[in-house]
Amino acid sequence: MATIAPQEQDFTALPEMPADVFTAPLKKPAHVGDDWLEPKQTDYTAEDDAIWNDLFARQMGVLPGRAASAFMEGLEKLDLGQGGVPEFGRLSEDLGKLTGWSVVPVPMLIPDHVFFWHLANRRFPAGNFIRTRETFDYIQEPDVFHDVFGHVPMLTDPVYADYMQEYGKAGWKAMRYNRLKALGALYWYTVEFGLMLERGEVRAYGAGILSGPTEAVFAVEGKSPNRIMLNVDRVMRTDYVISDLQPTYFVIESFEDLYRQTVERDFDRLYRSLPPAFTYANSAVIDVDNVIHRGTQEYLLRGGRGSGAAPV
Numbered sequence: 001m002a003t004i005a006p007q008e009q010d011f012t013a014l015p016e017m018p019a020d021v022f023t024a025p026l027k028k029p030a031h032v033g034d035d036w037l038e039p040k041q042t043d044y045t046a047e048d049d050a051i052w053n054d055l056f057a058r059q060m061g062v063l064p065g066r067a068a069s070a071f072m073e074g075l076e077k078l079d080l081g082q083g084g085v086p087e088f089g090r091l092s093e094d095l096g097k098l099t100g101w102s103v104v105p106v107p108m109l110i111p112d113h114v115f116f117w118h119l120a121n122r123r124f125p126a127g128n129f130i131r132t133r134e135t136f137d138y139i140q141e142p143d144v145f146h147d148v149f150g151h152v153p154m155l156t157d158p159v160y161a162d163y164m165q166e167y168g169k170a171g172w173k174a175m176r177y178n179r180l181k182a183l184g185a186l187y188w189y190t191v192e193f194g195l196m197l198e199r200g201e202v203r204a205y206g207a208g209i210l211s212g213p214t215e216a217v218f219a220v221e222g223k224s225p226n227r228i229m230l231n232v233d234r235v236m237r238t239d240y241v242i243s244d245l246q247p248t249y250f251v252i253e254s255f256e257d258l259y260r261q262t263v264e265r266d267f268d269r270l271y272r273s274l275p276p277a278f279t280y281a282n283s284a285v286i287d288v289d290n291v292i293h294r295g296t297q298e299y300l301l302r303g304g305r306g307s308g309a310a311p312v
């Protein structure tokens, strides 16, 4: 068996990308440097700011009672509802005082190793562009509303902030084992679509849930999706869907629990035993699962997005 060099401890420099690491080939736009950072945040129009305000107001009608309290508190701490797209400089200053993170503008997609590098240095890469009225209800690409409204408030929580940094560091190892898909599934089912328990009730902390009105209700209250307690081995073997509501959500007890389950475990052993493809379908319930709610999968079975099926 090939040996994998011990993980280097210097995360300040961009990691080398050996030729035998499989990642999506992305062409770097000419105007960005090796760090893939945009020279500055976009100058938003009055219409862009109005779109932000309308998206913000819509989510505030849905999230109380469904979003994790850490998220709602983060919104307040960062004063994200002061009108218009937030200025990243102001946001970074406030966030820096709380947990040492900053928000940096990037093009729509950046390579995995650059993304990991920014996270490992407590920089959150956020898309510059904002959706239009035509794509107000749904866009697949993460825009500034998804990135800043959905992700950044969570970075005010000290334990969650540490988890995100450790996730970035973990990317190095996953690259060397060619297991980025498995690590991507962990990100998907926690950072993007994670649920947690608060006083026995399910609440959302994942940005993909928090930045959309339909999924916020579906994930927390819908009868279709499974809600299963998070087990890292299981999640990293589970397929995920990027173009529709999730058939399964994974639930953590707390951010401390998430941190323990991930940071304090031996990923070398896990990566050696993981097959290159996912083992479990995204709607599967397996016998070792600790199930909170076994979904009917009615939405999926009626055809999901595009079929006209109600997200129940």
Ligand SMILES: [Fe+2]
Residues within 6 Å of the ligand: 142, 146, 147, 151, 192, 207, 208
């Ligand atoms: Fe996201």
